[in-house]
Amino acid sequence: MRRFCTAKPINQMRIHLKTLGCRLNEAELETWSRDFESRGHQITPRLADADLVVVNTCAVTGEAVRKSRKLLNRAQRHNPRSKLVVSGCYATLNPNENVRSLGVDLVVDNRDKERLVEIATRELDLHAMPEQATTPGESSLLSHGRQRAFIKIQDGCRYQCTFCIVTVARGEERSRPIDQVVAEINDRVQQGFHEVVLTGVHIGGYGSDTGSDLYQLIRAVLERTAIQRLRLGAVEPWDLPENFWDLFENPRLMPHLHLPIQSGADSVLKRMARRCKNDEFQRLAEQARRRVPDINLTTDIIVGFPGETDQEWQQTLAFVEQIGFGHLHIFAYSPRPGTRAALLPDPVPRDVIRQRSEALHQLGERLKQQTLKRFSGRCFPVLVESAPADPASGWSGYTPNFLRVSIPLLPGSDLENQVVDVRLQQLTDAGDALTATLEQETRF
Secondary structure: OOOOOOOOOOOOOEEEEEEOOOHHHHHHHHHHHHHHHHOOOEEOOOHHHOOEEEEEEOOOOHHHHHHHHHHHHHHHHHOOOOEEEEEEHHHHHOHHHHHHHOOOOEEOOHHHHHHHHHHHHHHHOOOOOHHHOOOOOOOHHHHOOOOEEEEEOEEOOOOOOOOOOHHHHHOOOEEOOHHHHHHHHHHHHHHOOOEEEEEOOOHHHOOOOOOOOHHHHHHHHHHHOOOOEEEEOOOOOOOOOOOHHHHHHOOOEOOEEEOOOEOOOHHHHHHHOOOOOHHHHHHHHHHHHHHOOOOEEEEEEEEOOOOOOHHHHHHHHHHHHHHOOOEEEEEEOOOOOOOHHHHOOOOOOHHHHHHHHHHHHHHHHHHHHHHHHHOOOOEEEEEEOOOOOOHHHOEEEEOOOOOEEEEOOOOOOOOOOOEEEEEEEEEOOOOOOEEEEEOOOOOO
């Protein structure tokens, strides 16, 4: 339980945190939550109750920019008395616009994100009494229904894919020291987390600036922490370290990889300045499935990149089906000012992009269902998530290879944030998960 005085301590602020975009943004939000609490402030899930609202914005697509602006407008409209602090890629790329038109009190550039709480405390005079903070070792994230912690291991990217604005917004690669990452994960274990996700802009490039690499980091985490389940965020299908597959011999490293390919046509990949051709990706997928039993491979696809012909689009559909991805993240291309792709000729008409996106969604759903059905009848440990809002929906969680599972709600059972053994059954009515039954022996 969380412990607070009945009266609000002097200068204690109620902080509401919101984020858009990638898992890296999620990891940064978690760090800010912990830092605010350590300074005596209270994290609140209700926007209307907040004295201070912090928004971590995104600019990866035009839609992300629109959502970022909408979120800032909503914060101002529903709680005009609160102070508003903004960071993230959209805020970094458009700092003057935020301050002028959206009522922002403070913009924190991506380069200063790790010091956001320190900067906000100084600039906005947010001083409280630390002894009134959450009891040491507790986590507001768990109390807010979060069972998976995101750990930021690096920031920035040294590559320049022509469609990517994140390189501009995030800057050069910067890796966190291994000891620092290990200490943060051990802290999460003490707080009651069973699973963490290592995330960053280009985690395959971890250590490029420090003489280390992703292999050394993962090995250190597995050897020096007791985290039960370790996941990787998106990993570009290049720069994987030597002996990478050996790491999966430890069952605590979850057999799921999100490997963004972006297109199934090499000619499109060349215009994107991607560093992995499709035959190389296919060999990588074959190696993954040969070395890691039950691994689930998922990916990103950009639809309607400038100049994408019907032939190139058919190559993408064929490639996606050939690999047999377990899930697709599908992005309709939108030009981002400041990127080289925004200057390319032959834009694809919006109605064509919509048609292609719909076709890819249908293919993705079929492949996902094929993946789910392949594991029907198998037993897996599942990390159960927060209590269901609707009892009819039951408990839900994920297998090690990131298959979503639905477990019936049994009278008197409390499975939240527990790892339980289940037997997978059949597709749910929605077709995006598997039903499951509890095995007699459960593991916590």
